[in-house]
Amino acid sequence: MSLNTLEYLSLSAIAYLDFDKSLEGATIEELISRKAVTEKDLNKPELSVLKDPSSPLRSYTLVYFEKDDVSGFAGVAFRSPSGKIILAFRGTELDRGFLPALSDIATDTQIGSMVLSPLAQFWDTLEFAQSVVARVTGNDNISKKDALKYLRHNNATATGHSLGGGLASYLTYRTSDFSSGGNYGGIQAITFNAVGIGTNLLDVSALARLNEYNITDHVNSLDWVGMYGVPIGSTIQHIDTSDLDYKRVNFNALGKMLAVRLRLSKGNIDMLEYKRQINNIKNTIAGGPGRYSVTDTMAVYSGYEGVGGKDGSGLFNTSRHNLDRFLCDDPSKPGLQYKMTETVADQKLSVRNLRDLFNLINAFQVIERAKIDKNYTTDVISKPPLPTTMSQDGVIYYNNFIILPDGSVSNRPYSHDQIAYANYVVQQFERRLASGDFMSAYVDTQKAQADQDRRVDPLVFDLDGDGITTISIDESNTFFDLDNSGFAERTSWIGSGEGLLAYDRNGDGIINGGNELFGDRTLMKDGKTLASSGFAALAEYDDNKDGKIDSNDAIYTLLRIWQDSDGDGITSVGELKQLVDLGIVSIGLSYNNTGVTDSANNAQVRTGTFTLADGSSRITGEYLLNRDPLQSVDSSLVNISDDVALLPNVQGAGNVGSLHKAIMQDESGLLRSLVEQFIQEKILQNVKLWLRIFWRIGLELLLLIQRAAAICLTLGSWLYWKSFLARNFEDRRMLMQRLCYRGRMINYLKLYMCH
Structure with a gap:
């Protein structure tokens, strides 16, 4: 019997629980009776399905649980009475200890870069799959390659939320087979708000067939984390469970108000003219026999707190990311029971672009606040920055309340990257307005x-x-x-x-x-x-x-x-x-x-x-x-051997090829030995080894500095990084000469060496 989406969501939630090794072999029903799954856990909406005695999940057996506080990886595997294996992967957790939290953040940063591969947790995913199959088959010597084949031939499935969804997607990718005319998209994965890992893979053919992988990712329509990156497989958007009545929002009037707001932001009109035009549009909102509401429409326009946040904070809001945002009350069942939220396809209103709409509203608010604070920048970045605090060196510099043009109140400042991303969101909106008074600005x-x-x-x-x-x-x-x-x-x-x-x-x-x-x-x-x-x-x-x-x-x-x-x-x-x-x-x-x-x-x-x-x-x-x-992908043709394909990889970027290709082209074998050393020493603990690997494949100096600095920052090793810059001038000069020899040096590297 196949599981439904709600049951996969519950398994994704179970992955956030810890299980002792002594519990292996117990059914979920026994885990509940032995308080390994507590009453408090069962009262969470995302696990409430387990309360039902008839739930098929209660008969599933715990096969294996693994948690690695060094890499931050955690996963759990269950087996159905018919023998079907389900692997569930845990997402990012910030409340389970300093080291695992930092490790998860490091992985998120690597995926979020859309350039780096999250090597440690990708590798742990394969090791976890190997351990699961070893327990099921009793073969402790099974290889990773054979373990993946076993999962593929026995119709295993995978699930996970957030980062865990990305790991489940990676397992599907690694079990796929499109060789020799084959068309197998890997084991089935049902994921929730999974980060997209498409560009964290190095496979030209994979990027050309992203939609062919056997992955279905359920995404909350207002969650930017779940929309991040390049997804593989198919995506189903769900309507967020806010209390806003979208049917009463006049989206036509809303669009006109946003166009007026753009003119104010560009300085084309003053505040008095802005308010006059907004009031005129407000008078048209309630067109139709009670269909549209001025209150609901204006609530959206001012950054409705229950949906997109207010005072600009909704642009960086991750509260829509949790599993419970996929659930709503099911009135067809007695008591408080839940069902999956409506999908975009089910909703008659055109809400496909709701998230972009709320991002735009909040972007205006971020820019308006920054201009009042006199820290506005015209810089643009196209990816939302990771969540940050609103203080610097422990000091909060802003605590005053600011009334924004839409009438909302802002009580927070914004960082450079947040302002730059807000500029990008507004820029995208501006580029779509290719008519009328906006043409000249649009052409610029x-x-x-x-x-x-x-x-x-x-x-x-x-x-x-x-x-x-x-x-x-x-x-x-x-x-x-x-x-x-x-x-x-x-x-x-x-x-x-x-x-x-x-x-x-x-x-x-x-x-x-x-x-x-x-x-x-x-x-x-x-x-x-x-x-x-x-x-x-x-x-x-x-x-x-x-x-x-x-x-x-x-x-x-x-x-x-x-x-x-x-x-x-x-x-x-x-x-x-x-x-x-x-x-x-x-x-x-x-x-x-x-x-x-x-x-x-x-x-x-x-x-x-x-x-x-x-x-x-x-x-x-x-x-x-x-x-x-x-x-970007390196389009050069280099055959990757099966044993090298199982090694960790670094995604190529710019003029830099992948680590796998560099290994195959390195006749000395030194690079491969470095990578194998990485596997043994856990690369997150050995920044020097990162630098040696990057040096070996001829990575541009600036990219090397950016990646190594990101790793050092993630590990709290900024002092080490400063000393690296101070002590290793000769190494940098030698690296520059090596890169010059390869014909890849550009002017800013020369300027860097001069300083």
């Missing part, structure tokens, strides 16, 4: 964002004749090396009905990067200059200077249209087509500057036309595609 934002993110502008052809469509970076799972760095970054992409103009310069039948497209990453004929645009790059090949590329130009037969029909960023058989095969007789080189943004938030900067054999013409568009350079 668009240009600044293009400069900041180095978006790349390939030429896109409207092959299906219905206009050019692009895919937003939030919805895209495409990784492609647009900027020719040697690493494929996650990028916005084109729709399946469009094509990219390409020139396979090395003749390998594959479009390897932006240098083989036509855009601002295309190298001109002089071999030194980058093209200013795709049209400029193509114009160099107009041999007869007639303003078009056709059969009279030598390049015509060499050009290809890449129609990436599966959207994976990889040139597959049949995707590269000659112009003549598509009936394209000429490509015009004249263009119009447009500067508009489509619904996927990609900027169309220029448009031209191409002509078909029947005389009709279609659009050629030059698009600035959004990219996330932090989410």
